[in-house]
Amino acid sequence: MCKLNILVERIPSLKFTSFFAKVHIFLHHKHISKKCCLLVTLYKIRRLVVYPKGNEEDNGRGFVSMYVECLSSTTPPIDVFAYLTFFVFSEEEKKYLSIQDVEVKRFNTSKTVWGLSKALSIETLKDCAKGFILYGELHEFGAHVKIVSRPVSFGEDLHFHKFSWTIRDFSLLRQNDCVSKTFHMGEKDWTLTLYPKGDSRADGELSQHLHLADGETLFKGELIFVRVNLQVLDPRGSDHLTGSINGWVMASTKAMCLPQFMPLAKIQGSYLDREGTLEVEIECEVVNSIKNHPCF
Incomplete structure (x- = not known):
């Protein structure tokens, strides 16, 4: 599961397609729930469920577990897609820690509860320096739900791409x-950048980055989840150097650092042909593309 943690000064404002629920609880409670009404959606009642000592049935031991539940009496007969963001208030920062699940969730009659079993470690929650304790053992939790239309390529892979590069x-x-050179993948143009002397994060190793090409932009709320397989080809046999990675590319990054697993000394000694040429192959695909995530 992919999630991002950031600090925000204010909770999201109420909208017709979203709601924010807030609840104060004490750490000694086993679990607590909060019902919240939503003005205009197919779900008319949702509930924020918090396990301050962790939901052990969902592998949440040692963590605060947080969920959004649609009550069975209001579950719609069709799928509803939503982004979930959970909050914990920090008195020290005077801000909310925002724990964002960047993958859209699909609510329906067979799946009425979504959330994070490991939203925040109990150790972090109890750390006085973090400021999550308001007074005594009181904590403030919240959740924001953003209803969206069916996301692009939900549960579907977009076009796979294979790119060869001779250096x-x-x-x-x-x-x-x-x-x-630029190559096309999904709806965007991309390039591969190679650092033949390594970079500050990969001293002594070949470093490569997958970038959006110049001129390509990601709009507010746009995220692209990319899966990448990388090979440096063995010119004398089949002992290729391989690695794989997947992750989100967003407006704040526009790039993905590929695996650091290729010592430059080894490449110089074994992976250049007689003319000193290096052959790189990259196989990549856009697994999911989000157009309007409310938190990015």
Whole structure:
């Protein structure tokens, strides 16, 4: 499960397609729920459910578990898609810790509860320096639900792409980086950047980054989940260097750092052909594309 933790000054404002629920609880409670009415959606009543000592049935031991539940009497006969964000108030920061699940959730008659079994560790919650204790053992939790239309490619893979890159005279390169030709994947153009001398995060190792091409932009709320398989080809056999990674590309990054697993000394000694050429292959696909996430 992918989630992001950030601090926000204010809770989201009420909208016709979203709601925020807030509840104060004490840590010694086993669990507590809060009913909240939503003005205009197919769900008319939802409930925030908090397990301050963790939901052990959902592998949440040692963590605060937080869920949003649709009551059975109001469950709609069709699928409803929503983004979930959970909050814990920090008295020290005077802000809410926002715990965001960046994947859209599908509520229906067979799945009425979604949430995070490991939203926040109990150790962190009880740390006085973090400021999550208001007074005594009182804590403030909240949840924000944003109803959206069916997301692009929900449960579907978009087009798979294979890209080959030949880098000549690799050992003679003097520049700090090399940029590949542009290739198309999903709805965007991309490039691969290679650092033949490594970078500050990968000293002594070949470093590569997958980037959105120049001129490509991600709008507010737009996220792209990419899966990447990378190979440096063995010119003398089949002992290729391989690695894989997946993750979100968003407006704040526009790039993904590929696996750091290729020592430059090994590449210089075993993975250049007689002309000093390096062959790189990348297989990548857009697994999910989100157009309007409310928190990004």
